[in-house]
Amino acid sequence: MSTIEDRLRDAMAARARTVPDDDLDHALPAPRGSRPRGLAIAAAALAVATTIVGVARLAEPSPDPSPDAREAGVAAVSSGWADVSVFLCTDPSPFEGCRGGAATAWEKENISRVLRARRDVKTVTFEDRRTAFENFRRSETNSRLLKATTAEDMPESFRLKLVPGADPQAAARAASDLPGVSNVVDEGCLRDNLTRAAEVQKQCNFPDRGR
Amino acid sequence: MDRESQWPTALAPPGPPPQADLAALYREHRVGLVRLAVLLVGDLETAEDVVQDVFARLHGRRRPPDLTLAYLRTCVLNGSRSVLRRRAVMLRRTQRVTDLADSAETAVLIGESRRQVLLALARLPRRQREALVLRYYLDLADSEIALVMGVGQSTVRSTTARALARLLRELGEDD
Numbered sequence: 001m002s003t004i005e006d007r008l009r010d011a012m013a014a015r016a017r018t019v020p021d022d023d024l025d026h027a028l029p030a031p032r033g034s035r036p037r038g039l040a041i042a043a044a045a046l047a048v049a050t051t052i053v054g055v056a057r058l059a060e061p062s063p064d065p066s067p068d069a070r071e072a073g074v075a076a077v078s079s080g081w082a083d084v085s086v087f088l089c090t091d092p093s094p095f096e097g098c099r100g101g102a103a104t105a106w107e108k109e110n111i112s113r114v115l116r117a118r119r120d121v122k123t124v125t126f127e128d129r130r131t132a133f134e135n136f137r138r139s140e141t142n143s144r145l146l147k148a149t150t151a152e153d154m155p156e157s158f159r160l161k162l163v164p165g166a167d168p169q170a171a172a173r174a175a176s177d178l179p180g181v182s183n184v185v186d187e188g189c190l191r192d193n194l195t196r197a198a199e200v201q202k203q204c205n206f207p208d209r210g211r
Numbered sequence: 212m213d214r215e216s217q218w219p220t221a222l223a224p225p226g227p228p229p230q231a232d233l234a235a236l237y238r239e240h241r242v243g244l245v246r247l248a249v250l251l252v253g254d255l256e257t258a259e260d261v262v263q264d265v266f267a268r269l270h271g272r273r274r275p276p277d278l279t280l281a282y283l284r285t286c287v288l289n290g291s292r293s294v295l296r297r298r299a300v301m302l303r304r305t306q307r308v309t310d311l312a313d314s315a316e317t318a319v320l321i322g323e324s325r326r327q328v329l330l331a332l333a334r335l336p337r338r339q340r341e342a343l344v345l346r347y348y349l350d351l352a353d354s355e356i357a358l359v360m361g362v363g364q365s366t367v368r369s370t371t372a373r374a375l376a377r378l379l380r381e382l383g384e385d386d
Binding site for chain 1: 233234237242245246247249250255258263264266267270317320321322324325326328329332343344347348375378379382383
């Protein structure tokens with residue numbers, strides 16, 4: 001046995017030993033090409049925010065709504081009529097401001113109270129996970145996303161209807177400062193962005209700035 | 212020797228193995244594959260990325276019907292090659308030698324004499340380095356190395372011999 005072979009064995013074994021044994025039970029990596037779960041959930045939340053509005057607007061102008069449209073209208077009452085959607089922190093959450101975990105009961109209470117106290121807010125409706133999930137299921141067409149999502153992944157939210165003439169951006173910005181809020185979406189702005197060129201699209205999404 | 216016959220395909224199950232098998236393989240071999248990769252690419256973070264990437268690519272239909280450790284090692288070898296190729300393009304004008312000891316901490320842990328060996332190993336041409344890692348780190352037989360590297364056994368033997376001779380020239384005076 002030559003020394004160079006021994007030195008090689010020894011050096012490589014020593015280098016390999018510097019890689020520690022697993023102390024965590026690593027999960028199998030997700031299939032290539034799919035987004036990280038957190039992002040998918042954020043996308044799901046955004047999809048809910050946008051598509052439900054679409055449903056509501058379709059349902060609105062019909063003077064004698066068919067049963068289907070009426071059903072869609074019910075969903076719209078809970079979320080689609082919103083001018084501003086205030087999403088609450090989930091655990092885990094992809095948003096920076098949610099590092100402390102899901103929104104607590106106190107935080108929800110506080111958000112509700114502050115929003116209701118605003119003069120530019122006409123109504124505040126709470127949307128729970130189940131409703132959010134049902135809306136999402138009804139509107140989402142991406143079957144992979146649908147399969148990967150459960151009610152637990154959906155964020156709770158407060159849906160705000162503003163008084164006529166109010167500035168939704170101001171309300172959205174103010175709501176995004178509250179603890180327990182993950183992000184706030186100006187729904188009208190999002191809707192308008194769909195028809196705007198990329199260069200003139202406005203910021204419609206206001207992530208929370210931390211607890 | 213016919214390398215095709217080493218991958219038993221005739222008796223393989225029709226579809227890819229269930230997800231549970233992949234997860235079990237991952238649990239069982241992750242660390243070992245990271246250690247293999249660290250000897251090929253030089254730093255732990257890249258090595259972990261290479262292995263993550265291998266498993267991320269193995270979902271769904273891209274998987275061969277018989278998923279063996281040899282196949283996983285081939286994937287790690289290929290992944291490491293891609294990384295080194297990208298890195299070479301990036302560093303071509305700035306820095307030629309990659310260091311197999313990625314941090315000061317690692318250098319202290321393994322000692323100066325071993326570090327010299329690893330440095331010399333890192334300077335070898337890619338195939339020579341791979342052959343030595345598979346032979347002297349994983350203790351694979353010529354036939355297994357041939358399978359993992361995708362070359363013939365005689366190539367393995369000649370590559371290993373050339374690599375050892377070169378290392379001996381570079382490190383000889385230390386013996």
